[in-house]
Amino acid sequence: MGTPTFSSFNDVVRELEDVYGHQELWLYSGLNEDSPIETARRRQKWRSPKILKRNGRMVAEQSGQPDFWVLTGDYHLPQSEHSAPPWKACLINKVFKVYCSLLGKNT
Secondary structure: OOOOEEOOHHHHHHHHHHOOOOOOEEEEOOOOOOOHHHHHHOHHHOOOOEEEEOOOOEEEEEOOOOOOEEEOOOOOOOOOOOOOOOOOOEEOOHHHHHHHHHHOOOO
């Protein structure tokens, strides 16, 4: 079985939450920005974006084409320990998902 791949940001987040049980995911966009509105607005400028658990471990990353995502690392294990949120990362919550859908392309 190969590494799971997805054709949109929303699809990969949905998979991580619904199938693997992740409850708190963060996006590191490479923009030195942690504001949900600004991060979503500047989506076309994301540089090697990564989806992280609260402890900073990567569970998905954009790979190759602009909206091609792959699961990586320990994506199959939802986080259970407490830690500080990842530096310069934006919480992927309902508000952020709405902004990405409204302001971003190919969601």
